Amino acid sequence: LPSCQTRVSTTFRADVSPADYTHRRTTAMSQRARNYPPDNYNTPSFPSINWQLRDLTDDHRWSLFHISDIWRFTVLWTTIIYAVVHLGAAAITIAMHTNKRGSLTYIWAVPLLYLIVSGVQALVAGSVVGLILGAVYNAGFFSMSTWIPLLWGVINVLVLIIASFTIQGGL
Template sequence: MALKVRLTNPAPLDYKTPPWPSLYWPLDERIGVAKYLYFTRDIWLYTLLWTLVMFAGTHGIVAIISVVIHVGKGHRSWQYAWATFLALAIIAGIEAIMAGSVVGLILGAVYESGYFKMSTWIPFVWGIINVLFLIVSSFSYGSAL
């Protein structure tokens, strides 16, 4: 006789979503130090927030470089320099929402379907992976042939 058991909620009874960012030192083996995510909504939110932070930082650096390039090119060039920041902020926000949502929902579905707990470091790492993918995909490969 087979007994089928399905867990409906793998989280501990006293579980509360840890406050963002809740990064901890992974080598610290004390009980209660590690922070985990159990639900798809929490995983999605953490991944989205980390992707937004990483994209904002990356696009901010690019915007600063583009403004520095305009130094010494005259008043007309500086007149529209603020538009660079605005355009890159909007682009970063849209890209981060799309990339963070897709990756976060996929991660959440995989972890919740397997009843796994997710370390709060995983969304951080996926935010970095999203930015690295953005940087690598910005290069043209066909021109090298």
């Protein structure tokens, strides 16, 4: 019994009973859930990049609230960044093979093939990351700044680049 008293006094404030503490917490969460998203909210158009950490505008024009919007922004940014990186790799491939006679016949297919591969990879990676981000942000009733999907698109392509190297060693 004395250990219970110690646990209660260290977990809760002395002037607030555990039942009152739970009631206040659920009231705050339900109030936050009722205001999510705000009544005057409109989904921002793509890309709508805002570089501030918090959206202090009344209409939340730089915030994403719905999972579908978070998924869409993440997939679009991931697709754009993947396409740029794959086209850069295709340009290097074309530059290395222009002096060879046999490869000039099919060299036009390299950028097309790289774009198709990048589109499939971006759709899969962007969908997985976008849905996870949307679920996490919605579970906490948080809004997402519009630059977060761009950041995750960059992270996706960096993971792709790192995964393309073989690791020689004890791993």
